[in-house]
Amino acid sequence: MTDLSVLIDTREITITPLFRYESIEDINASERAGHLVKKMRQVVEVRFAGSKNYSPVFPVDAMWKRENGKEITFAERWADQYRAFLDGSNQEAAGTPLEMLKNYGISDANLSLCRALRIYSIEALFHLESDALKSLGMAGNALKEMARSYMAARDRGNANVDEVERLKAELAALKASMIVPAKEASPAQIDAAIEASDTEFQAMDDDALKDWIAGKTGAGRPRGNPSHETLVSMARELSNA
Structure with missing residues (x-):
């Protein structure tokens, strides 16, 4: 069976960046003008799968890490997503759309729950552990088992050529669901999604x-x-x- 998924580095699959503009005060200009002056800057909002409240925001030119004496910025860390942002294109999450778990029992309520908790792909769901997995409530273990079953079936490669082509077409149609939403779910919306799933x-x-x-x-x-x-x-x- 042809591998239906794009090769991705799963070490960061549970982390999704969203590049955007943010309005901040220009302190020097405000002091000179004697009133509030704002300016726009490019930032990246870092979303962690399974996290309810933690989404830190960094300037795109801030240092992510130093490697071999060279500073690597957040824009360089996620270069493809940053380019999409600059081009005005949709910023897509990495991995396989969660809708591919429909045949494994995922419900619309559970899809909404995953997205509310910043889980945008089957791979991200598969790699959830500890508190991040517990954040899904009662559905957590069942959802992870669905992801495990999907990954195992894909790795076995037991589909015929016609099935491969069908799945490729299905994946292409579902890519729109991988667009990272500009606005995150509020804590109240997350609690409502958990309750709906339960x-x-x-x-x-x-x-x-x-x-x-x-x-x-x-x-x-x-x-x-x-x-x-x-x-x-x-x-x-x-x-x-």
């Missing part, structure tokens, strides 16, 4: 919950006649395990 268990009927629990544990369906709330509680605990 309520999917509430919407499932008892038989669907029992099947889900059986599939998760491998120990068969729950015995007896547990209430709907008990089944929801069991599903939540398994999802968080």
Whole structure:
């Protein structure tokens, strides 16, 4: 099977830059004019997958690191994205669109949750760990398993030529979903997205919950006649395990 993904460096796949203009006070000009004077500067907003509140902003010409005695700026760190910004093009996140997980069970609520939490690709979801993964709430482990299953299937290379061409076309159509949104979700919007994702268990009927629990544990369906709330509680605990 032809590799359907663009080769990317996954060491930074959970970090997404967004270059933009920011209005700041020109202190010297303000002092000379005797009133507030502002100027525009180019900055990069650095978004971390799974982070609710941390998105630091740096001037594009600020030093990211020093290597072999040479200063490397944030513009140089993400040169392709910076060029897209200068050209006025859309800035796209690296990786494979999350919509490719539709066949693995990802819901619209979970897609919204991932984007609210700055998770823009399957690879970023796959590499989430610790607190970043926990930020997804009850859906976290299930979503990571979807990403793992997708990556494993892709690596096995078990699709035929027709399937490869179909998937290539699907990926091309989904690239628009990889555009990094200019405005991030607010804390309240993130909490609402988490709640919407969690309520999917509430919407499932008892038989669907029992099947889900059986599939998760491998120990068969729950015995007896547990209430709907008990089944929801069991599903939540398994999802968080």
